[in-house]
Amino acid sequence: MQMMRDVDLANGYWGALAVLTPMKGNFCLVIDGPIGCHYVPVDSALNYTDAIPYLQNVFATHIIEKDVALDGTLHKLRKLCGELLQHYDDIFILSCQESEIISSEGAMLEAEIDGRRVWYINTASLDIDDYQAREDTLLFLYNRVRPKLPAQPAKESPKPLVNIIGPTFGNFNAYADFAEIKRIVTSIGADINVALPFECSLNDITRLDDGAVNIIMYKEYGEGLGKALGKPMLFGPIGIAATTEFITELGQLLGLEEEAKAFIAEEKRTTLQGFWDVWRSPHQDIFRTSSFGVYAHRTYTEGLTTFLRDELGFEEAISAVKTDRWKSKKALDIEEALLENTPTLLFGSINEKVYITEHILSTRFIPAAHPMPIVCRATGTPYMGFGGVMYLTQIVSNELFDILYSHIHIEYATEKDKRRQEREVSRKEWEEELKGQAVAREVKWSEEALKQMDVVLKRVPFFVRVSASKMLKVESEKLAKEKFREYVLPEDVDAIFSRFKR
Amino acid sequence: MEPIKSIKLATQSPCPAFGGLRILTRLEGFLPIMLGNHGCYYGLNFLSHFYAARKSTYAPLLYSLDFADRNLQHKLAKAIEEVIEKEKPEFVPVINLCVATTVGIDIDEMARQFPEIIPLTITGFGTRSHAEAKDVSIDGIFKKLRQNGDHKLKEPGTVASIGEVFPADTIAIEQLVEKMGLKYRANVPSKDINDFRKALNVSTVACLHPFYTKTAKQFNELGINTVNSAPVGAECTYDWVKNFAETAGVDSRKAEKIALEERDAVQKVLSGPLSLKGYRILVAGYEGIELLIARLLVEAGADVPYVSTSIGRSSLCEPDLTWLLERGINVKFRKSAADDLMAVKEYKPHIALAATDVAGMGKELGSASVYFTNLIAARPTFLAHGAENLLQLMHRLLKTSPSLNKVRTFFQDFDMPRSIPVQDVQQHLCPSYTDLSCLGIKDDSTIRRKEKE
Numbered sequence: 001m002q003m004m005r006d007v008d009l010a011n012g013y014w015g016a017l018a019v020l021t022p023m024k025g026n027f028c029l030v031i032d033g034p035i036g037c038h039y040v041p042v043d044s045a046l047n048y049t050d051a052i053p054y055l056q057n058v059f060a061t062h063i064i065e066k067d068v069a070l071d072g073t074l075h076k077l078r079k080l081c082g083e084l085l086q087h088y089d090d091i092f093i094l095s096c097q098e099s100e101i102i103s104s105e106g107a108m109l110e111a112e113i114d115g116r117r118v119w120y121i122n123t124a125s126l127d128i129d130d131y132q133a134r135e136d137t138l139l140f141l142y143n144r145v146r147p148k149l150p151a152q153p154a155k156e157s158p159k160p161l162v163n164i165i166g167p168t169f170g171n172f173n174a175y176a177d178f179a180e181i182k183r184i185v186t187s188i189g190a191d192i193n194v195a196l197p198f199e200c201s202l203n204d205i206t207r208l209d210d211g212a213v214n215i216i217m218y219k220e221y222g223e224g225l226g227k228a229l230g231k232p233m234l235f236g237p238i239g240i241a242a243t244t245e246f247i248t249e250l251g252q253l254l255g256l257e258e259e260a261k262a263f264i265a266e267e268k269r270t271t272l273q274g275f276w277d278v279w280r281s282p283h284q285d286i287f288r289t290s291s292f293g294v295y296a297h298r299t300y301t302e303g304l305t306t307f308l309r310d311e312l313g314f315e316e317a318i319s320a321v322k323t324d325r326w327k328s329k330k331a332l333d334i335e336e337a338l339l340e341n342t343p344t345l346l347f348g349s350i351n352e353k354v355y356i357t358e359h360i361l362s363t364r365f366i367p368a369a370h371p372m373p374i375v376c377r378a379t380g381t382p383y384m385g386f387g388g389v390m391y392l393t394q395i396v397s398n399e400l401f402d403i404l405y406s407h408i409h410i411e412y413a414t415e416k417d418k419r420r421q422e423r424e425v426s427r428k429e430w431e432e433e434l435k436g437q438a439v440a441r442e443v444k445w446s447e448e449a450l451k452q453m454d455v456v457l458k459r460v461p462f463f464v465r466v467s468a469s470k471m472l473k474v475e476s477e478k479l480a481k482e483k484f485r486e487y488v489l490p491e492d493v494d495a496i497f498s499r500f501k502r
Numbered sequence: 503m504e505p506i507k508s509i510k511l512a513t514q515s516p517c518p519a520f521g522g523l524r525i526l527t528r529l530e531g532f533l534p535i536m537l538g539n540h541g542c543y544y545g546l547n548f549l550s551h552f553y554a555a556r557k558s559t560y561a562p563l564l565y566s567l568d569f570a571d572r573n574l575q576h577k578l579a580k581a582i583e584e585v586i587e588k589e590k591p592e593f594v595p596v597i598n599l600c601v602a603t604t605v606g607i608d609i610d611e612m613a614r615q616f617p618e619i620i621p622l623t624i625t626g627f628g629t630r631s632h633a634e635a636k637d638v639s640i641d642g643i644f645k646k647l648r649q650n651g652d653h654k655l656k657e658p659g660t661v662a663s664i665g666e667v668f669p670a671d672t673i674a675i676e677q678l679v680e681k682m683g684l685k686y687r688a689n690v691p692s693k694d695i696n697d698f699r700k701a702l703n704v705s706t707v708a709c710l711h712p713f714y715t716k717t718a719k720q721f722n723e724l725g726i727n728t729v730n731s732a733p734v735g736a737e738c739t740y741d742w743v744k745n746f747a748e749t750a751g752v753d754s755r756k757a758e759k760i761a762l763e764e765r766d767a768v769q770k771v772l773s774g775p776l777s778l779k780g781y782r783i784l785v786a787g788y789e790g791i792e793l794l795i796a797r798l799l800v801e802a803g804a805d806v807p808y809v810s811t812s813i814g815r816s817s818l819c820e821p822d823l824t825w826l827l828e829r830g831i832n833v834k835f836r837k838s839a840a841d842d843l844m845a846v847k848e849y850k851p852h853i854a855l856a857a858t859d860v861a862g863m864g865k866e867l868g869s870a871s872v873y874f875t876n877l878i879a880a881r882p883t884f885l886a887h888g889a890e891n892l893l894q895l896m897h898r899l900l901k902t903s904p905s906l907n908k909v910r911t912f913f914q915d916f917d918m919p920r921s922i923p924v925q926d927v928q929q930h931l932c933p934s935y936t937d938l939s940c941l942g943i944k945d946d947s948t949i950r951r952k953e954k955e
Contacts (some may be wrong), residue, residue, distance in 0.1 A: 001581040003535075006551075034626030036517025036602055043858055044516055048552070054859035056921060062512035064626045068604055079508035096538035098600045098627070101569065125541055125565040126601070256888070326563075351550070354556045371548035385756035468775030472635045 003327060006351040006493045008322055008371060010170075012123035013096045014041050015133025015221075018169040019141075021055050025202035026089045028057035030080055032073050032106050033096030035062050042142035048373035049170045050271060059084065059307030063098055063113045081109055081118050090145075090202060091118045097125040117148060129326065131297075134168060134221040141205050142225055151206045160254040161210055165225055166217030166236070168197055171299070172370045174217070179379035180387045181215060181236060184243075186252055196225075213253045217384075218299045220323075230398065236384045238303025240272075243385050271386045275393050283397045284313065290464035292398060293343035295334050296351055296369035300383065304347055304368065307392065314396075317343035322369060323427050338363065344461045345399055362459045364399045400461070406500060407464040409471075443477045445488045452490035456497045472496055505840035513631050514857060515788050515812045516841040517542070519599055520549050521635030522624045522919035524666070525643075525691045527555040529700040531592030532695075535582060536561040537607055538599030569605050579612050586618055591696065595620040595642070600627060620646045630836065633713045633790035636666065640691060641716040643698055653724055660685045661702035661750065664717060665710030665732070670882040675708060677731065677887070678743065681760050682752045695836045706750040708732070710770065712818035713790040730818045733884050736772055736908035740765040741821065766887035767917040773800045777891035779803035781900065783862075784849060786842040787874030788812035793822040793833070795855070795878060795892070800829060802893055808845040827938055843921065853899055863921045870899040873893040 013033070019469070022031055026385045031038050034402045038060040059439040061067070061076040077093060084091050087109060100122075107120045121140060123133055155161060162185050166180040178198055185192060193211040194204050202473045214229055216222040218237040226233040232253050251260025268276075278284065292314045298321045318337045326333035335355045342361050346352055347368035356363050367374050368383070382388040411419065417431035432438040445453075453472060460468040476492040515521075521540065526534045527550050536559060543561040543874040550559060562581050568574055586594060596609050596619050609621035614945055616667050622633045622642045663672060667689070676686040680842065685705050688697035701707065707721050718728045723789045729746045733739040740761045747757030782805040785796045790813040800806050809826060813819075815835045834841055842860040846867065854864035854871035855878050864871025872878070877895065882888040 001568075001577045003560055003581045003585055004563055005546050005560050007540055007543035007561055007660065009540065009545075010544035011539055014541055014544065035515055036519065036542070036545075036600070036626035039515065040517045040520070040542075040549070044520075044549055045545050047858060048548070052919075053862040054921075056919060059506060060511075061509070064512055065628050070626050076509045083506065083508040097541055098604065100566070101601045101604050126564075126569070129540065130544075168639050190742060199881040350551050351558075352553060354558070357556060371544065371551070373548075373552045 008351055009351055010127040010130040012125040013094055013135035015123055015130040016137045017041055019197055020092055022169055023196040023202050025201050027068045027202050028084055028088045028091055030091060030093045031060040032093055032099040032104055033063055035099050037096040043421050048369050051375045051377055057342050068102055073099055077106050077109055085332040089116050093120045095123050104317055120214045131220045135220050135224045138225040142228055146205045149203050149206050152203050154210050155193055157191040159189055159191040160212050162190050162193040163193050163214045166222040167216055170370055173376050173383055175377050176379050176382040178385040180382035180385035184385055188256050220297050238384050238388055239307035240389055258341050267386045271390055275390045278393050286400050286463050288313035289481035290344040291308040291315040294345040295320050295348040297322055300368050319339045342459050394490050403461055404464055407467055443480045448490045449488040449493055452493045456493055510837040513812045513836040516616050516629040516641045517626055518629035518632050518635035518664050519546055521632035522639040523550045524554040525636050525639040526595045527557045531696055533591035533594050534559050534590055535594055535596045536599055537602035539601050579615055579791040593620055593868045594618045595622055595937045597752050598623040600625045629874050630814060633813050637714045637716050643721050647698055647702060652699045655703045658704050660704040661689050661706050662704040663689045663708040663710055667710055668882040671884040674884045682747055684750055685902040711790050713813040715816050732794055733802045734794040736765050738797050739768050752754050764885055768889050771886050771889045778896055782851040784808050784845055785808045786852040786860055788857055789879045797822060798889060807832055807849050808832045810834040810842055814869050866920050866922050868910050870903050870906055
């Protein structure tokens with residue numbers, strides 16, 4: 001039995017919720033579960049992943065002890081659907097782990113009454129994970145729900161139409177990445193047909209087949225729907241090469257080769273101008289002497305690794321996909337990896353941030369995956385596309401500058417007097433030594449302390465190593481003297497090193 | 503979110519297990535293990551990491567096949583044993599969540615096998631609220647310590663307190679009981695298990711929050727007297743000091759003197775410039791401390807027509823409940839979110855202290871609402887210092903009304919996600935916070951008077 005530390009992937013019910021709730025239209029969701037299944041994803045987690053205080057159209061059976069022991073939830077569901085059908089065209093009942101374990105029979109309620117429909121989605125929460133459920137729910141919408149909905153007229157546009165599939169709730173930075181993908185599509189002269197589920201009404205899914213190309217934003221899910229649609233598929237790109245290829249291919253598929261080429265040229269003059277300037281400035285030298293780690297979901301891990309390593313010149317210390325540990329016990333242990341090969345920067349979720357803090361590592365943390373309490377609703381912070389190339393370059397540069405800042409010499413206001421007294425004392429000592437009134441007190445370095453100095457210095461980014469090593473030497477010796485020791489010990493080095501993080 | 507009429511909804515609460523984790527993850531040397539489903543693990547671990555402690559939680563991956571396995575109990579015990587061997591924690595709270603409880607995983611049996619295990623059953627369908635899950639957890643910890651014999655060093659004339667309160671409040675209690683000539687030993691929950699050990703050996707326990715019913719019962723079994731409620735507001739502070747002194751056997755003349763001193767200090771704050779006369783405030787949290795907060799606000803002159811809480815009514819609530827009912831205030835126990843939404847619509851308060859959804863609705867109405875948990879539950883409330891702190895916050899919030907309404911007006915003409923239809927709130931648009939006519943407040947003379955001053 002696999003015991004997992006800090007679970008970072010939710011279950012089928014959460015996945016279904018993340019796909020269905022962002023859609024507009026006259027429908028609602030009924031959660032067949034206890035209070036926690038209602039409040040944790042809908043009221044709590046969504047607040048910290050998507051900054052949404054609550055969702056309007058979500059109801060729940062709120063399973064109580066009596067339902068578990070005796071009644072089941074069918075009676076509650078029946079009453080609830082009866083009431084809700086007066087307001088909504090479509091009701092989606094979602095199973096939860098608890099209703100699945102008590103074998104609730106919500107499926108019996110699937111019906112079509114006077115043009116209004118009750119759907120039952122078995123989210124298989126006991127068995128499948130969040131991403132599998134997002135995939136399954138997208139397919140459920142296309143295969144099962146779409147044929148029953150009133151067909152919408154095709155979008156009137158002289159331009160070729162493109163679908164975007166994948167921007168869902170609980171998806172790190174989806175708002176900005178989605179905006180960037182839309183910008184690319186419209187900039188080469190195409191039009192958005194359906195963006196599922198963001199900016200999409202439930203009935204719009206009847207128009208999915210009108211799209212000439214499907215852009216699947218994430219490799220984690222959505223490919224199944226892409227295959228079902230049968231049109232050419234492209235995935236959300238991260239980095240210069242990937243984005244160039246993406247735009248070129250999209251242009252070719254839509255007969256907009258020239259527009260795509262012109263757009264790339266225009267981007268070099270505009271969006272990427274800042275990147276070019278950072279790249280030829282001294283900033284880039286720092287990139288090439290620093291290391292990074294990524295521990296995120298597949299699209300971000302692969303994209304960030306390629307961009308940071310192959311385009312910005314960072315050294316790759318850690319690159320792993322979070323979900324791999326669900327498949328194999330041999331998958332990377334991120335805590336061990338952080339200790340073994342501590343990167344300058346780590347892209348990850350709150351779990352990794354905790355490990356970095358727990359072990360007092362010098363690694364700087366940059367959010368790149370959920371779970372993460374973060375407001376990420378500005379559309380100007382993409383990781384994908386050329387906009388992402390610029391934004392990522394900007395945030396890694398600023399983080400590195402901040403490391404530099406914390407290593408620049410400072411006289412702490414609160415310690416000024418104390419330091420002055422210390423200087424006076426050591427001046428007197430030195431004078432007494434010169435006058436032969438005292439024996440000089442030299443502090444030597446123990447072998448362990450020297451080794452520790454090496455270990456510690458490796459954790460300091462290369463570009464600040466010189467000033468760091470000076471400070472470590474002087475301050476460690478001072479600490480040893482204060483404690484009336486003749487030798488510097490490893491703990492002195494650690495104590496001084498921990499001050500660097502201020 | 504429209505109120506549902508057809509079925510009775512459960513009490514509004516975050517997942518109760520989260521209440522448990524707030525206590526358990528904060529204890530040093532504790533390694534919490536959850537038994538349930540990965541959906542639960544994800545959400546609870548996530549919330550714990552920024553609302554409780556930056557500490558890892560552990561959980562076995564369980565699928566439907568595992569739940570049909572006859573050897574599940576054995577396999578789980580083995581997996582837990584491996585974690586214990588590797589991490590060597592002092593205590594391992596093993597929490598049975600909904601699905602594990604439903605299939606009947608026997609955590610008590612595991613606790614007999616491994617002395618580190620503290621068995622706890624906390625479910626969304628059985629544990630009634632997030633607050634009461636804290637009681638379950640603390641009760642479980644005390645049971646374990648009693649099994650270990652940690653309750654046998656009785657120390658007369660000593661005090662401990664129970665309740666997740668702001669650190670300044672425990673200092674206030676400490677100073678207060680020392681004035682009475684008693685020794686203060688510990689407040690639980692805390693990060694140190696020794697505080698729990700100390701609490702088991704004192705002579706009097708201040709049960710500061712009204713939902714620690716199981717825990718209070720254990721103290722009574724040990725012959726330790728418990729005192730309910732807390733020194734919040736003027737009258738309540740007086741009563742509490744007197745009651746506490748009597749229970750702890752303190753000289754009554756001395757107690758009277760202290761009680762009067764503290765009461766007068768609070769009263770000075772209440773009747774000073776921080777008075778809330780003319781303002782309507784709804785208190786609708788799920789933390790279990792709403793009754794005390796409401797008392798303080800009423801004493802400060804606020805119009806508090808409605809108080810709701812997720813906890814159930816018990817003898818621990820009585821003194822505060824009686825006080826509120828005597829003043830004709832509508833008090834709702836085990837409230838659902840719909841109860842609060844209806845109350846916000848009906849009373850249109852200047853401030854709604856409520857859960858995220860209801861506070862959100864308050865903001866749509868232009869009332870200076872805030873999330874109870876973040877802004878109220880994380881603040882000192884005891885004695886004069888607490889009163890001052892809370893009233894200052896109310897005034898700060900009221901001052902933000904114009905900015906709230908400015909933004910609200912901007913979005914008023916557009917179909918934004920909202921819980922109240924635009925036409926329903928149009929009439930309540932407040933141009934400024936001194937013009938209260940839009941909120942249905944007829945008597946605003948006190949506010950006009952204030953303006954003149």
